[in-house]
Amino acid sequence: MGQSMYIFLLVGFVGFAILAIFLRDLLKAAISLAFSSIFLAMIFFHMKAYYVGVFEISVVAGLITVLFIATIGLTKGQGDVKERKIPLVIFPLFFIAFLFLDVVIMNALKTQMAVLSGKPEVPHFPQVLWGFRTLDLVGQIGVIFAGVFAVLALFRKGGTHE
Amino acid sequence: MNSFWFLNMGVVALVVFLSIYGLLTMKNLIKLFIAVEVLSKGLTLAWIVTGYAKNHLMTAQSVAITFIVVEVCVVATALALIVNIYRHTKSLDIGKLTKLRG
Numbered sequence A: 001m002g003q004s005m006y007i008f009l010l011v012g013f014v015g016f017a018i019l020a021i022f023l024r025d026l027l028k029a030a031i032s033l034a035f036s037s038i039f040l041a042m043i044f045f046h047m048k049a050y051y052v053g054v055f056e057i058s059v060v061a062g063l064i065t066v067l068f069i070a071t072i073g074l075t076k077g078q079g080d081v082k083e084r085k086i087p088l089v090i091f092p093l094f095f096i097a098f099l100f101l102d103v104v105i106m107n108a109l110k111t112q113m114a115v116l117s118g119k120p121e122v123p124h125f126p127q128v129l130w131g132f133r134t135l136d137l138v139g140q141i142g143v144i145f146a147g148v149f150a151v152l153a154l155f156r157k158g159g160t161h162e
Numbered sequence B: 001m002n003s004f005w006f007l008n009m010g011v012v013a014l015v016v017f018l019s020i021y022g023l024l025t026m027k028n029l030i031k032l033f034i035a036v037e038v039l040s041k042g043l044t045l046a047w048i049v050t051g052y053a054k055n056h057l058m059t060a061q062s063v064a065i066t067f068i069v070v071e072v073c074v075v076a077t078a079l080a081l082i083v084n085i086y087r088h089t090k091s092l093d094i095g096k097l098t099k100l101r102g
Helices: A002-024 A026-046 A050-075 A086-112 A125-132 A135-152 B001-024 B029-053 B057-089 B094-100
Strands: none
Touching: A002 A026, A002 A086, A002 B001, A002 B029, A026 A050, A026 B001, A026 B029, A050 B029, A050 B057, A086 B001, A125 A135, A125 B057, A135 B057, B001 B029, B029 B057
């Protein structure tokens, strides 16, 4: 994959992120978020980070989008919320100003900061996940159970105050 | 490799700026949470790019996967909260949550 293709992926990622934040229709915003995730996953594939790329597509672009769409359906979409127009109108000015600052600062840092380096890691991904970061997996199981019980508690019928 | 890292970090800074702008200007609860999601995508990119640049891609991936699992649980809980808030207030406007004041 060439450099121009990589730049295209980065532009697609940022472009869909902008759409996700500023589109008025919530359903279109959620779908833009999913497309942004797909572009991010392709960036990960480009860097040979295949495992996290697959996770990004299946979990973030898939599951989280389904959760967002279900919530939009349950809350009947936009409701009575009217977003202000001024932030949307002045956003391009802020965006261009930040982009300019970003390029200037990053170029300045590039000449001043030391080149990143590190020893190549020997083990493969399963060795890292199951061998070196086993406690992470225990934490993940705990977080999943916490999430499940939180959702169950929030959707429990018959509160005590009723 | 160094310019590749800086290019990607520039994009991460842009995405973080975008999400903070959204968080500061939006009123709809779901839109606010979409902005949080965009922020988390930027941070995941920062992790993976740094791991790639420092030749520690496997460790970066394992941390990013842990982060994604946490993210899913947070999203599920927050969206359940949003649905409950909507049932009580019949609105997704964050301005109408002032009733929660003590």
